[in-house]
Amino acid sequence: MNARSFGLGGARHLPTIVLVARREVRMRLRSRVFVGGTIVMTVLVVVGIVAASLLAGRTTPVRIGFSGGSQALERSFTATAAALGANVTVSDIADITAGEAQVTAGTLDVLVTGSATAPTAVAKAAIPSNVESALSLAAEAARLSDAGLSPAVVTSAMALVPVRLLQPPNPRNTESVFASLALGILLWIALGQYGNMVAQGVVEEKATRIMEILLATIRPSRLLAGKVLGIGLVGLLQLTIVGAAALFAVQVTSVAAIPALGVASILGDILWFLLGFLLYATAYSAVASLVSRQEEVQSAVAPISILQIAGYLLMYVTLANPTSPLVIVCSMLPPFAPILMAVRIAASDVPSWQVGLAVAFIVASIGGLTWLAGRMYSNAALHLGTRVRFMDAFRG
Amino acid sequence: MADPALEIDRIAKRYADVVAVDGLTFEVRAGELFGFVGRNGAGKTTTMRITLGVLAPDAGVVRWLGVPLTFEARRRIGYMPEERGLYPKMHVAEQLAYLGELHGMTGAEARNAALGWLDRFGLADRRDAELQALSLGNQQRVQLAAALVFGPDVLVLDEPFAGLDPVAVDVMAGVLRERADAGVPVIFSSHELELVERLCDRVGIVERGRMVACGTVDELRAGGQQRRWIDVPGAPGDWDAGVPGVRLVRTDGSRRLFELDGGVDDQVLLQAALATGPVRAFERVEPSLGDLFRTVIGEAGA
Secondary structure, eight states: OOGGGGOOOOTTSOOHHHHHHHHHHHHHHHSHHHHHHHHHHHHHHHHHHHHHHHHTGGGSOEEEEEEGGGGGGHHHHHHHHHHTTOOEEEEEESOHHHHHHHHHHTSOSEEEEEOSSSEEEEESSOOOHHHHHHHHHHHHHHHHHHTTOOHHHHHHHTOOOOOOOSSOOOSOOHHHHHHHHHHHHHHHHHHHHHHHHHHHHHHHHHHTTTHHHHHTTSOHHHHHHHHHHHHHHHHHHHHHHHHHHHHHHHHHHTOTTSGGGSHHHHHHHHHHHHHHHHHHHHHHHHHHTTOOSHHHHHHHTHHHHHHHHHHHHHHHHHHHOTTOHHHHHHTTSTTTHHHHHHHHHHHSOOOHHHHHHHHHHHHHHHHHHHHHHHHHHHHHTTOOSSOOOHHHHHHO | OOOEEEEEEEEEEEETTEEEEEEEEEEEETTOEEEEEEOTTSSHHHHHHHHHTSSOOSEEEEEETTEEOOHHHHTTEEEEOSSOOOOTTSBHHHHHHHHHHHTTOOHHHHHHHHHHHHHHTTOGGGTTSBGGGSOHHHHHHHHHHHHHTTOOSEEEEESTTTTOOHHHHHHHHHHHHHHHHTTOOEEEEOSOHHHHHHHOSEEEEEETTEEEEEEOHHHHHHHSOEEEEEEOTTOOTTTTTTOTTEEEEEEETTEEEEEEOTTOOHHHHHHHHHTTSOOOEEEEEOOOHHHHHHHHHHHHHO
8 A cells, every 4th residue: 555546647537627528518419408409409590591581582683694796795784783782693695585485484584685785685574673774874885885985984974873871771671680580599598508507417416416426536616617618518519500500501592691691690609609608607507506406496597597588688679779778788798798799790780899898798707707606616516405595605 | 553544633523503523533544444333413424524525624634644635635535425426317337437537547447447346246237227227226336336446545435235135235345345455444334233343343433423432343342341141040039139340131031141340350240149059151242243332322422
């Protein structure tokens, strides 16, 4: 018997935090809740995006085919159409008869025939007015060039009248509001779900009485950190799966024009989830450490749940009136920032100082709560049976 | 005599107005099986929790090899708490391996050790079952395996035999003896005094947070009362009335069982018996640990 066997070094020994986190990940990935939850969330998101793309059907580009001499107009037509806000795709049509058949069949919206200076537009029942204007302007420019004017003179002569709006309309549209709402609800569900998972996990070890064995070999702060890390990774994995499905659906359905469904936006949302998760996980673990039985968890976490519900209601206020002072202030407060900021960013432009301030506040709160939760958890970890009072856990 | 491996030195703990442990002191040597007995609430569990560092004492210190126990040294103690607890939904072998790794084993070492102990306890075929699917007796075996899996340097077991069938008791007793013979100090608490007497090298009796008797069973006997059976068929009913320091325990026909206070010469009792007639039998009775326990507790509680 000697002290040698107390040595614990060696690179092959994983740090205890990693061991705890790995156990959490393994156990959670194995559970039906995770598999089922991921499938349900993925299906909901994909269905939502498909629905959004159907709602946003009118942004589908107008397909225009040019045949013969009119093909010389393609370039100037495309530029003019873009300036007029028309979404068009242009193609060459070799045979006029075949082109008309395509228009009749609905695989082509407009067929342009004739020469560059005297084109004719063929459509099935109607032609979008901005497409018609762009075509007329392109033909006019061709006629002016034909009359001997230099390209520069033609360009300046044909310049569109600049428009200055004193009260520009909000860039939001129905699709954007719809997408922002869906996004906010998803974030809200994920934060509630994973926060509660941490709370349940904290109580699990007290309820099953394994805590005493664990604390004889691992410090409480590391046990807690490993648990939060593991559950956070599971949450991140689930959201990444859902996010990847969403990105795929976005690419396939051409709703990328909706700002809330862009790549940057989805990555930003995952970041907001991480910040929100860390904030709520530490808060949940602090209060959950006060009780010893699963039945008591819900009442213990009630104050946090109420904050989350308040955030959910504020999300609707945000969508209805994104510039109200109440919304702007609340979106920078840590308990609401993860959802409200994500929704505001998706729905409209948010000044970067507001985003920065919200991030700074939430990071500071996470730091403070981590300290508080670690202290309460350590003091209350082995207190089994009756509920521990907050101040007792705080003082230790 | 070997140096003490584990010393519990004057530890004290009180909860609000209840004194749980009051200056309790004892030691366990390397290779020794130490039985910890006492009534419910005497302070056994509190002492074990303090030893494991899951509870902080108000006073006193626990030393290992002469120095106060550090957190790292405590990680080398195998512990079976009074409140049994493992993850109900985790697979048995996976759970043991996890605990082995938490105690500093590599993944491969931990897996091998887990399977080895499951084999030893006859649970090899249940290694991929969830713990909650096992019978309570088998869960108890897994609990002991959890204390043993990382090859601990000290074993502290709170009521390891509670709830086990006789076969499992034998297996567990064999394992504890084997670990002790390998040089590991083993402390366990139990209410099964016959088992403790049979198994332990030394016994500590704790009452109201204090160690009231500690030593080998023979040492405890030497300090306490002795008993004698005497068969004097022709004697009158009150022949023993005048013998000092002697108390009649019970009568069985002409046979009588006496208890002698410490230091009383049993020959005085024999002389008194012979004075009344022929003595057919005069027999020395070794008190069991149970007898000693009741006597010691009776004195301490008085």
